[in-house]
Amino acid sequence: MKALAARRHHRAAPVVLLLLALLVTGGVYAVLAPSPATADTASVEDIETGYKLFQANCATCHGPNAEGTSQAPSLVGVGAASVDFQVSTGRMPMQMNGPQADDKPRQMNEEQTAALAAYVASLGPGPAIPTEEQVDASKGDPSSGARLFWTNCAMCHNAVGAGGALSEGKWAPELHDVSERNIYNAMVTGPQSMPVFNDANITPEEKRDIIAYIVEQRDGSAGGLTLGSLGPVSEGIWTWVVGMVLLIGAAVWIGAKSS
Amino acid sequence: MSAAINSPVEPTTPVGKAADYLDQRTKIGVLTKQLVRKVFPDHWSFMLGEIALFSFVVLIFSGFFLTMFFEPSMELTEYHGEHPAQLHGQLMSVAFASTVEMSWDVRGGLLMRQMHHWSALVFVASMVVHMMRVFFTGAFRKPRELNWLVGTALLILGLAAGFTGYSLPDDVLSGNGLRITDGVVKSIPVVGSYMSYFIFGGEFPGEHIIPRLFTLHILVVPALILALIGVHLFLMVLNKHTQYPGGGRTDKNVVGVPAVPVFATKMVGNFFIVFGVLALMGGTMAINNVWNYGPYDPSLVSAGAQPDWYMLFLEGSLRLMPGQGTEWVIFGYTLSLNVLIPAVVIPGLLFTFLFVYPFLEAKVTGDHREHHVLDRPRNRPVRTGLGVAFLTAFIILAVAGSNDLIATHFVMSLNLITWVLRVLFFVGPVFAFWVTKRICLGLQRKDRELVLHGHETGRIVRFANGEYIEVHRPVDEQERWIRVSYDAHRPLEIAPATDARGVRRKGYRSDRRWQRISRFFYEDRVEPVTPAELAAAHAHGEHDEIEAQRGTPELVSGSASGEREH
Numbered sequence: 101m102k103a104l105a106a107r108r109h110h111r112a113a114p115v116v117l118l119l120l121a122l123l124v125t126g127g128v129y130a131v132l133a134p135s136p137a138t139a140d141t142a143s144v145e146d147i148e149t150g151y152k153l154f155q156a157n158c159a160t161c162h163g164p165n166a167e168g169t170s171q172a173p174s175l176v177g178v179g180a181a182s183v184d185f186q187v188s189t190g191r192m193p194m195q196m197n198g199p200q201a202d203d204k205p206r207q208m209n210e211e212q213t214a215a216l217a218a219y220v221a222s223l224g225p226g227p228a229i230p231t232e233e234q235v236d237a238s239k240g241d242p243s244s245g246a247r248l249f250w251t252n253c254a255m256c257h258n259a260v261g262a263g264g265a266l267s268e269g270k271w272a273p274e275l276h277d278v279s280e281r282n283i284y285n286a287m288v289t290g291p292q293s294m295p296v297f298n299d300a301n302i303t304p305e306e307k308r309d310i311i312a313y314i315v316e317q318r319d320g321s322a323g324g325l326t327l328g329s330l331g332p333v334s335e336g337i338w339t340w341v342v343g344m345v346l347l348i349g350a351a352v353w354i355g356a357k358s359s
Numbered sequence: 360m361s362a363a364i365n366s367p368v369e370p371t372t373p374v375g376k377a378a379d380y381l382d383q384r385t386k387i388g389v390l391t392k393q394l395v396r397k398v399f400p401d402h403w404s405f406m407l408g409e410i411a412l413f414s415f416v417v418l419i420f421s422g423f424f425l426t427m428f429f430e431p432s433m434e435l436t437e438y439h440g441e442h443p444a445q446l447h448g449q450l451m452s453v454a455f456a457s458t459v460e461m462s463w464d465v466r467g468g469l470l471m472r473q474m475h476h477w478s479a480l481v482f483v484a485s486m487v488v489h490m491m492r493v494f495f496t497g498a499f500r501k502p503r504e505l506n507w508l509v510g511t512a513l514l515i516l517g518l519a520a521g522f523t524g525y526s527l528p529d530d531v532l533s534g535n536g537l538r539i540t541d542g543v544v545k546s547i548p549v550v551g552s553y554m555s556y557f558i559f560g561g562e563f564p565g566e567h568i569i570p571r572l573f574t575l576h577i578l579v580v581p582a583l584i585l586a587l588i589g590v591h592l593f594l595m596v597l598n599k600h601t602q603y604p605g606g607g608r609t610d611k612n613v614v615g616v617p618a619v620p621v622f623a624t625k626m627v628g629n630f631f632i633v634f635g636v637l638a639l640m641g642g643t644m645a646i647n648n649v650w651n652y653g654p655y656d657p658s659l660v661s662a663g664a665q666p667d668w669y670m671l672f673l674e675g676s677l678r679l680m681p682g683q684g685t686e687w688v689i690f691g692y693t694l695s696l697n698v699l700i701p702a703v704v705i706p707g708l709l710f711t712f713l714f715v716y717p718f719l720e721a722k723v724t725g726d727h728r729e730h731h732v733l734d735r736p737r738n739r740p741v742r743t744g745l746g747v748a749f750l751t752a753f754i755i756l757a758v759a760g761s762n763d764l765i766a767t768h769f770v771m772s773l774n775l776i777t778w779v780l781r782v783l784f785f786v787g788p789v790f791a792f793w794v795t796k797r798i799c800l801g802l803q804r805k806d807r808e809l810v811l812h813g814h815e816t817g818r819i820v821r822f823a824n825g826e827y828i829e830v831h832r833p834v835d836e837q838e839r840w841i842r843v844s845y846d847a848h849r850p851l852e853i854a855p856a857t858d859a860r861g862v863r864r865k866g867y868r869s870d871r872r873w874q875r876i877s878r879f880f881y882e883d884r885v886e887p888v889t890p891a892e893l894a895a896a897h898a899h900g901e902h903d904e905i906e907a908q909r910g911t912p913e914l915v916s917g918s919a920s921g922e923r924e925h
Binding site: 199241242243245246247250251254255256257258259260262263264265266267268269271272313316317321322323324325326327329330331332333334335336337338339340342343344346347348350351352353354355356 | 401410444462463476481485636644658660664668762763774775
């Protein structure tokens with residue numbers, strides 16, 4: 101201790117202390133700060149592979165350096181989350197032009213998707229793919245999620261996420277089969293017609309609440325068959341198809357009995 | 360007892376004794392005897408009105424249960440029930456909270472709620488189908504015009520009952536519906552905003568609307584419906600039931616079965632079937648799960664927000680109306696034609712048609728007779744056409760009210776659907792009228808053919824001279840009766856414009872106008888086969904048959920597409 105105390109007036113001491121302080125702060129930050137998952141795992145090889153996949157599958161529309169063309173937007177800064185959403189739901193690579201890219205069987209496997217995401221993420225900073233914990237529905241509060249969903253999402257996606265129509269042939273897809281990770285991805289990246297809900301708008305915890313609400317809807321209804329959860333129109337159709345057909349059928353049967 | 364002389368039959372069974380006891384004090388036997396022996400024509404389509412009646416009974420039973428648990432209050436409360444998790448701790452009205460609690464915490468509550476809602480949808484649907492039967496068979500003609508008016512009033516009351524009930528749980532959907540109602544009321548010129556304040560007790564949504572709707576829904580509207588059902592049934596018994604045309608059935612008799620036991624048995628059976636189907640629907644098909652829409656908040660509206668099916672035409676009418684350029688500001692007052700026309704004028708026109716049609720038809724037909732035998736729809740081509748045109752307009756509007764779901768489920772552009780339906784709303788009913796009228800006239804011609812020449816048998820016979828004929832089998836008497844016993848009305852004939860002295864006759868212009876409408880109804884017609892025509896055709900036919908029997912070898916037999924007039 102004495103040796104240390106003796107050197108505290110050394111003229112290099114402030115510099116050493118400053119370096120130590122920076123090291124500690126940086127270290128603590130590195131441990132505590134939310135770290136983008138792909139940024140950590142992305143290796144140079146991943147980015148290389150992603151670049152090759154990009155050139156083969158995406159560059160035709162998005163341009164050789166993902167700078168965008170007249171047909172497709174620039175991907176600089178869209179982040180890994182955007183690639184993860186678009187590619188893992190099969191929306192990209194796009195099959196044909198239309199009002200909106202529809203989901204279809206995915207064209208890239210997990211690794212290819214991750215490589216592509218790593219490449220696009222390397223082009224500029226953007227939203228990262230969420231961690232397992234961020235999308236864990238069991239940790240969310242469905243009541244808070246319900247409020248947020250009804251306020252922010254239901255006008256397009258329907259009150260329980262059964263989907264809805266937008267203008268000119270576009271639509272808001274139904275959410276029952278969308279994975280938790282992609283619900284999160286969609287919120288932070290705002291694919292196609294969807295607005296971006298960034299972390300200042302809806303915090304990561306609130307996003308998890310929303311996911312919890314959507315996941316809760318997958319249990320169906322306590323009242324029986326959900327009839328698509330589409331509201332009064334489908335109820336009306338079933339009134340006629342089930343109720344009136346059965347009742348008129350019964351009336352014909354009763355009426356035919358004697359006469 | 361000296362009763363042996365006065366009443367030779369002494370009741371022996373307990374039921375008999377009780378009935379006798381009652382009869383001696385009320386003379387109920389006289390009334391019962393009449394009702395028991397009352398004859399009802401038997402046909403499945405006469406049971407459609409019963410479906411409406413029985414679903415109303417189910418509505419009353421289930422509604423009685425629901426009032427035990429529903430609290431019509433707009434006080435705010437925090438939800439603390441265990442289920443559903445998505446409502447924990449949320450702020451909501453007591454009305455909404457009690458709806459959710461009765462669904463999740465009251466035994467059988469959800470079943471009752473769902474049965475009540477399905478019954479409401481079936482109630483209106485069966486009224487509509489019953490009304491279609493009455494319209495297309497002309498059962499609204501004299502002496503039943505008044506009962507038609509009662510029935511139409513019942514339909515409107517049914518819509519009112521449905522609408523007030525839909526609004527009670529105070530969820531987002533019902534609040535959206537009330538907001539539209541508020542807008543519609545406000546669009547009425549001059550008095551609109553005052554009426555809105557009057558209805559809501561201040562600015563929308565206020566704190567009064569749920570208790571007010573509750574009183575309407577459980578007291579005023581059902582009481583009116585019950586009273587009018589009483590009038591409806593009383594008039595039905597008084598006027599006697601109509602019957603379909605057939606051998607021996609005339610405007611002066613009723614051919615059918617006595618009320619007891621046959622008709623009553625069928626009626627009771629039908630009641631149990633209606634009850635069973637509604638219970639099945641309530642038990643297996645989720646309806647209006649209000650916790651999915653959430654408690655009402657004026658800032659919320661979700662995709663797929665629609666009213667129940669019977670109000671969809673109103674929603675569709677609003678969705679089709681172009682918004683731009685239809686809202687006029689005159690001297691600082693706003694005239695919202697974009698709401699007034701689709702939500703007030705169009706439904707007004709549709710219901711006016713329903714109310715006035717029987718009187719319009721009687722006037723243009725010049726018909727003052729009583730009718731107890733129903734029309735076959737084909738024999739009144741213009742009426743049938745108008746009915747189909749009306750339904751087409753109604754269905755197009757209902758489809759327009761579901762345009763967003765059509766867009767998503769059939770992968771179409773919402774904008775395109777809206778434009779197509781805007782055009783169809785004007786073109787569709789006209790086209791439907793024209794097609795229906797043509798089909799009716801065609802069917803009437805087919806009837807004439809059938810009566811004159813009989814059924815095709817598919818037997819082709821060749822004569823020695825090489826001529827082919829198809830042998831026809833004559834229709835039997837019943838078939839013929841149905842096909843020839845109808846009136847082919849002619850357009851009204853009116854007195855000339857001037858009287859014998861050449862003076863212009865008063866009321867001639869009005870007569871001319873009615874004649875023009877009458878021409879629209881009866882210009883195109885197919886006359887029924889007259890006995891003379893029938894005799895002529897038979898003579899001709901027998902001639903063929905004789906030739907056929909004259910031992911010419913049959914060269915071709917069996918079904919053949921080649922047929923020949925003879």
